Amino acid sequence: MDKKEDLKQVVNQALAEQKVPHVKLKKIGAEKADVEKLTKPSKETRQEYWGKGLTYAAILLIIILVVSIIGFIAVHGIATFTQNHVNVWHFLSSSDWDPGEGRNHVGALAMIVTSFSVTLLAAIVATPFAIAVALFMTEYSSKKGSRFLQSVIELLVGIPSVVYGFLGLSIIVPFIRSIFGGTGFGILSATLVLFVMVLPTITSLTVDALKAVPNHYRQASAALGATHWQTIYKVVLRVATPRILTAVIFGMARAFGEALAVQMVIGNAVLMPYNLVSPAATLTSQLTSQMGNTVMGTLPNNALWSLALLLLIMALFFNFLVRLIGRKGQK
Structure with a gap:
């Protein structure tokens, strides 16, 4: 109740300080102010949250994709030296290619x-x-x-x-x-x-x-x-x-x-x-x-x-x- 009364007081003060009175606001009055509706996130705010969420999800997906590709190639590429025990220097310095x-x-x-x-x-x-x-x-x-x-x-x-x-x-x-x-x-x-x-x-x-x-x-x-x-x-x-x-x-x-x-x-x-x-x-x-x-x-x-x-x-x-x-x- 305190929040509602405070909000009504703010609305009344805003109406009183208007240099050009707003006709619709005068008709509504502070006593009819819907506190729950005014304090809930607006449609635009929800759209902002959705936009940010989709943007962050897309960035995260791209990061995961890049890391996965690099990791996949690295794991299979290093297997030549870890599993098959090919010498790295021999791989880079020899021209004999017949695996x-x-x-x-x-x-x-x-x-x-x-x-x-x-x-x-x-x-x-x-x-x-x-x-x-x-x-x-x-x-x-x-x-x-x-x-x-x-x-x-x-x-x-x-x-x-x-x-x-x-x-x-x-x-x-x-x-x-x-x-x-x-x-x-x-x-x-x-x-x-x-x-x-x-x-x-x-x-x-x-x-x-x-x-x-x-x-x-x-x-x-x-x-x-x-x-x-x-x-x-x-x-x-x-x-x-x-x-x-x-x-x-x-x-x-x-x-x-x-x-x-x-x-x-x-x-x-x-x-x-x-x-x-x-x-x-x-x-x-x-x-x-x-x-x-x-x-x-x-x-x-x-x-x-x-x-x-x-x-x-x-x-x-x-x-x-x-x-x-x-x-x-x-x-």
Whole structure:
């Protein structure tokens, strides 16, 4: 009763202090105030609780999913070293890959070298083209031209990997074979295919990086007498360098994790590459070609899971680099 009386008193005081009397409130009066209804959570408050609950549940689900995936790959990947007693150093430093013959034939060095070679070469080839296209779109092209190029880039992103692989198998491999001889399969063919695949990613992120440079930097450089190209080279590119490096790392992560297209043009021979046109195999190409041919729990299967764990570690490493460069860019 005390709460109800106090509430009536508050309502009366509020009505009395109104500069413009509210007609409906005057008719209702304080004596008819429903204390229970006024003290219960409103519909909007309940919606707020539901919204927060759903948001937290979604975040928790994502965290559980990520931890489960990492844990599942880690448990199966480490089994090669804990259950099958494969030496970790031998796994990383040996190029003898034939898990069916025993633990002394589980060496992933050839695939590691090939994966890094293809990734680095694709990034080295694609980065100058991506920066040049991004500069044209942001600094030289008209709005219509920029929108057209943006649509072309988005179209390249939307093409499935198998299409790139088939084009590489039909065009690039015969072209390499006609020039250098051999089979045409190898790191060079995979690099050219990945160059086309990572170019849209690096270009799009580089365009965003260049657009993020404040316009008054360009105006200040022009006011000091710098030419357009001097402004681009000395100011715009230097300010955008951390973001451009982030774009390159994202492109490298895409190239490092690509499987199907690379598998179709690299030859899938687990051999240490001695040149750019000899058949080789990456971590992803070996996983996709051999995972369906092994029995769960056996050494060949556990060895493939170790390759998957190595890929996961590299993906986490790329994310760490992106965050590290982003923090330096903010400073």
